[in-house]
Amino acid sequence: NGFYTVTLTNQYGCDSIINVNVVQFPAEAVITASPTDQIDCLQDTVWLSADSSVVSLNAQYRWYDGSGALVGTGSPLAVTVPDTYVLEISTDFGSSTCVDTDTIQILDGTGAPSFTAQAGIIGCDASAAPLTASSPDTLAAFLWTGPMGFQAAVADTLTTLAGDYTLYVTGSNGCTDSMSFTVMQDAGLPGIALQADTISCAQPVAGVAAISGQGGIAYAWTGPAGFSTTDSAFTTPVAGTYQLVASTAGGCADTLAVVVTADTLAPSLSVSPPDTLTCAMPQVSLSANGAAQVAWTGPAGFSAAGDTSTALPGTYVAFAAAANGCTATDTVVVAIDTVAPQVAAIGGTLDCQSQSLTLQGSSATPGVAYAWSGPGGFSASTPTPTASQPGVYTLTVTAPNGCTAQDTALVQLDAALPDLSLQADTITCAQPLAGMVALSATPGVTIAWAGPDGFTHTGHDAGTTTPGWYYATATAPNGCARTDSIEVVADTLAPDATAMA
Incomplete structure (x- = not known):
């Protein structure tokens, strides 16, 4: 758009000049930022302008921030906050309005510079302590300040003065950050206290530690079986002497040693042989010597502590544990003899x-x-x-x-008496010998006779010529006897006879 001139020339050389104003509808929105598109510690304001080469004379301007809020209506526009800005240009053409927009991002460059730094220690030999710094910003500027007016405008320097130091780092964006350090004078040997646990059955690994309230100490441990470590504390399952060389950052060193002892002695335990379970001793005692605390286990889930007793035969195990966690066991067998005797x-x-x-x-x-x-x-x-x-x-x-x-x-x-009955004949002139008989139904009896004039006879049958009372004793095999008597009568009276001649 702009002013244009048209010159018309006829055949006679006469000119006719016409001026024409060409206006662009709509106006084109183009934003320029000055001096840059970044707000930082060196530049807190950015000017936003509409490009005049593409703007109509009757254009209207509206500026909006990232939230859509109207922040200005003219050109240029001064902004101090990093954000996204939108330019809206509107141009009226008759009853119509033409609108165009453009967007620009104003960057935030106010971040503190990134850097690392450290301060050393003035050594035992009074050697200088290093002060070192670095930054990924290659244009960063460094300034060290310290005691007695110390200043050094470099990244790396040395000092022989103990005290507090401050490092100021200014980035290429003009922003500055700082960090404080204390440079220590190495006072001599490090103050170290050593501690060591005892290896035991309960704690098979001992802890060893070097304790110091002093920082910056380097540790170098050596020990049995080629052991070595640079940690201040460690654990070990091996007893023995462990040596530590402790060094300060200033080069002062001290050598110390600690002994890791082992207490893995099992408790003394001996079990007294138990008696045998019998009918006379239905329970027997279980006792152990040497250990303070003994736990028993046995048949059928048996368990007991200390001296105890049992009525069950079988194998019993005594378990003892010492304060060091070590244990000992012993086993006994309780026998049983409950066999009834033969009778x-x-x-x-x-x-x-x-x-x-x-x-x-x-x-x-x-x-x-x-x-x-x-x-x-x-x-x-x-x-x-x-x-x-x-x-x-x-x-x-x-x-x-x-x-x-x-x-x-x-x-x-x-004690049954034998059966006995007697029979006897009569003595007569015709039968002067009377027979006697002892009858018994008892088997095996013996008969003994006695009578007048010392008469005796053995046997069931007897005979006599003397009248009188006779006694028969029947003795059974069981020794029991029965006596009976019978009278032998004599009939020897001569008959009366009268003879007449």
């Missing part, structure tokens, strides 16, 4: 001949004790006592293990 008892029969008998008690089990009981309060402690009453006798034998067994012996009584 036999034999009685017999009392009769008229044997009014007492010997009971026969016996056992194949060695060492048993005998105890008889029976009728009428009978008691005896020998295997073969004498009994004189009929009845049931009980023999109890007790083995050395306390177990008992019983048997019974029957003592019977046979």
Whole structure:
């Protein structure tokens, strides 16, 4: 757009000049930023302008920020806040309005410069401490300040003065940041205290540590089996002497040593042999010596602490734990002997001949004790006592293990008298020898006769020529006897005779 001139020339050389104003509709929105498109510590204002070469004379301007808020209506526009800005240009053409827009990003360049820095220590030999700094911003400027007016406008320098230092770093954007340091004078050997645990069964790994309130110490440990580390603290399963060389940043060093001891001694434990479970001892004691605390386990889930007792046979384990976590075990077997002894008892029969008998008690089990009981309060402690009453006798034998067994012996009584009846003939002149007979239904009886004038005879049958009373005694095999008597009568009276001649 702009002013244009048209010159018309006829054949006679006469000119006619026409001036024309060409206006662009709509006006083109083009933003320029000056001096740059960044706000930083060197430049806190940026001027935004509409390009005059493409702007109509009657154009209207509206500036908006990133939130859409109207921030200006003229050109140029001064902005101090990094943001996205929009220019809207509107041009009226008759009853129409033409609009065009342009956008520009104003950058934030106010960030503090990035840098790293450190300060050393003035060494034991009073050597200078290094002050070093660096930044990825190649145009950054450095300034060290410190005691007694110390200044150094370089990134890296040295100082022999202990005290507080400040580093100022100014970036290429003009922004500055700072960091403070304290340069220490190495006062000499590092103050170190060593600590070491004891290796035990409960703690198989010992902790070793070097403790110091002083910073900047370098640690160099060596120990058994080629051990080495540069940590201030470590753990080890190996007992022995560990040596530490501790060095300060200033070069002062000290050598120390600590001994890691091992306490892995198992507790003393001995278990007393238990008795055997028997009928006389249904429980036995379990006891252990040497250990303060003992725990027992055994058959059927058995468990107990300290000295205890049990009624169960089997294997028992005693477990002891010491304060160092070490343990010891011992095993015992509780045996059982509850076998009943063998016993036999034999009685017999009392009769008229044997009014007492010997009971026969016996056992194949060695060492048993005998105890008889029976009728009428009978008691005896020998295997073969004498009994004189009929009845049931009980023999109890007790083995050395306390177990008992019983048997019974029957003592019977046979006191039955034999059966006896007597018969005798009469002495006559015709039969001067009278026969006598003793009859008995009892088997095995013996007959003994006695009579007048010292008469004796043995046997069932007897004869006599002497009248009188005769006695027969029948003795049965059981010794019982029955006596009966019979009279032998004589009939020897001569008849009366009268003779007449």
